[in-house]
Amino acid sequence: MDLNICVLPGDGIGPEIIEQAVVVLEKVCEKFGHKLSLDEAQIGGVAIDAHNTPLPQATIDKCLASDAVLMGAIGGPKWDKIDKSIRPERGLLGIRKALGLYANLRPAKLWDELKDASFLKDSVIGDGLDIMVVRELIGGIYFGEPRGEGVDENGERYAYNTMVYKESEVKRIVKLAFEIARKRGSKLHSVEKANVLDVSQLWNEVAEEVSKDYSDVDYHTMYVDNCAMQLVRNPGQFDTIVTGNLFGDIISDEASMITGSIGMLPSASIGDGKVSLFEPIHGSAPDITGTGKANPLATILSVSMMLRYSFDLDAEADLIEATVAKVLAEGYRTADIMEDGKECLSCSEMGALVASKL
Amino acid sequence: MDLNICVLPGDGIGPEIIEQAVVVLEKVCEKFGHKLSLDEAQIGGVAIDAHNTPLPQATIDKCLASDAVLMGAIGGPKWDKIDKSIRPERGLLGIRKALGLYANLRPAKLWDELKDASFLKDSVIGDGLDIMVVRELIGGIYFGEPRGEGVDENGERYAYNTMVYKESEVKRIVKLAFEIARKRGSKLHSVEKANVLDVSQLWNEVAEEVSKDYSDVDYHTMYVDNCAMQLVRNPGQFDTIVTGNLFGDIISDEASMITGSIGMLPSASIGDGKVSLFEPIHGSAPDITGTGKANPLATILSVSMMLRYSFDLDAEADLIEATVAKVLAEGYRTADIMEDGKECLSCSEMGALVASKL
Numbered sequence A, B: 001m002d003l004n005i006c007v008l009p010g011d012g013i014g015p016e017i018i019e020q021a022v023v024v025l026e027k028v029c030e031k032f033g034h035k036l037s038l039d040e041a042q043i044g045g046v047a048i049d050a051h052n053t054p055l056p057q058a059t060i061d062k063c064l065a066s067d068a069v070l071m072g073a074i075g076g077p078k079w080d081k082i083d084k085s086i087r088p089e090r091g092l093l094g095i096r097k098a099l100g101l102y103a104n105l106r107p108a109k110l111w112d113e114l115k116d117a118s119f120l121k122d123s124v125i126g127d128g129l130d131i132m133v134v135r136e137l138i139g140g141i142y143f144g145e146p147r148g149e150g151v152d153e154n155g156e157r158y159a160y161n162t163m164v165y166k167e168s169e170v171k172r173i174v175k176l177a178f179e180i181a182r183k184r185g186s187k188l189h190s191v192e193k194a195n196v197l198d199v200s201q202l203w204n205e206v207a208e209e210v211s212k213d214y215s216d217v218d219y220h221t222m223y224v225d226n227c228a229m230q231l232v233r234n235p236g237q238f239d240t241i242v243t244g245n246l247f248g249d250i251i252s253d254e255a256s257m258i259t260g261s262i263g264m265l266p267s268a269s270i271g272d273g274k275v276s277l278f279e280p281i282h283g284s285a286p287d288i289t290g291t292g293k294a295n296p297l298a299t300i301l302s303v304s305m306m307l308r309y310s311f312d313l314d315a316e317a318d319l320i321e322a323t324v325a326k327v328l329a330e331g332y333r334t335a336d337i338m339e340d341g342k343e344c345l346s347c348s349e350m351g352a353l354v355a356s357k358l
């Protein structure tokens, strides 16, 4: 198969982790006989420095011309004070929009070998933790109109945002989540607040309707406040979760954190177009940039997600995940997940090791 | 002092736990020489059965005529199918509104003796956990207008809610939270999503302004998704949290759950009027109603909050809390918090024991 990948290294540790992920990607392609073409473009701070915008048109064009995009991380203190409209994060929002990426897939998986890293007690974790949060990414209250500030009849200031979803927006994300759940544990929780919010009532009606096409998937609804509790109390009850933009932001971050190993977590942003975007959930970590302490595994696992979701290459994706598990089982770690008695590798050593064991 | 208390036992285990809380309240009043007058009124399912409404006018009148309201719990399967407009929970929303209770105080405290109950690892809990979440209760997206459903120009249905706050609403809740923080650990986190939401930007501006009058309180802002993570990662960093209605719903429930002992947690709803409402955060537990398995300690601790917040009777409130700690230290438990080697008491035995040790 031909794989045309656009790589966006970004800022901070972005280039270092991307370099190792590419080493692994090249090795996988070689092993399975795929033809890999790599292109590279700028996003975030580096793009601001070079072009005074976090998302140059050339970057959008290169992404649109590719089959999939692999991103590192963006931002850093250097760009914290610049004008809001050209902040590094705008680059990420912009590319999501340009590619129509309406779904954010956020797996929160606790690797057996890293169970000690979880903040939850062993008795709570039980057999492990393997949750996929499917978050709606370009609708809801983060983008809803009208929004802004006003002054009421008493001369008092107020500010407001609109949480809004239309049927088609709910339908496509819920449908996608059912498809994903079907490939995983066949269980889906739709997280909402329908006892209070009109927008959640519509969400539930649409989700209920979609669920009729997936009678093989165990479908549940759950209020968002209850979900925030259940993730702490009994995370093992969840397989796949689907929810709106704001609730998904909160719930996916909470789910990630209970694993205790943020440096291990990849993500995918996908849409109806052919080009999806894959990136680790951790940030650009300017404090450890250039020290070799960065953990490339989340980016390597993002490559695995890319092979699975953009190219349907499940065997290749499985091999990467199995190799990461093996490397962990053999006692290799990076600084962020280091434990007594294990061997601490640098970013490039870890990348090379995973590639060599594929 | 004269204490005129209106008691609302409600449904399920409500009457059982209220009975024990009243035993303790009577004992405290006797000990400190306060004159206690008790009145009782109906709310929730019992009120629906008797008057076909979850909140009869007589209940509102009695509450308004009192100095403070002590509530048990409401709801149960018996009333799950009835018309939405007269569901038991409407009684609670109604009485909050009638009393102008704009602030919900939700302590999440891990009792030393119950550390094992927490779902978090000992290393995460460290010295313990004592967080007060101050949630705005009658504004924000749960009440914001406009709300509802519509059909767009393409004939597609959509639904929407409005998250809105005006300056005065933010000011009063943030001011109250600063006052509470000052009496506790002098640290306040204002939880919002100002990097995305206009309403949070106004919230922050107002909170920043109020903070100038409280330079003795260590003031921080934090995004709600980060807060959901930090509660799991390092809950010890929090003392007092203030936030809006929706964020507070999620964050206060998550904070409660990490203690692992929902049956121990009281709450207060207060406003600018003189009458506040105090209740345990757990529900009406119809499954154990009448079995004697209910834990009355959250309601007893709600009495403690009532004495502190409605009457400024700190010594009396402290005595109740110290006595609960003592009873736990001596190895007495109820079914929900039972551990090996401890003595399990019934609801009425626990109430009588606390009262006898005051």
Ligand SMILES: [Mg+2]
Pocket (backbone or CB within 6 Å): A249, A250, A253, B225, B226
């Ligand atoms: Mg987030």
Ligand SMILES: [Mg+2]
Pocket (backbone or CB within 6 Å): A225, A226, B249, B250, B253
């Ligand atoms: Mg709640």
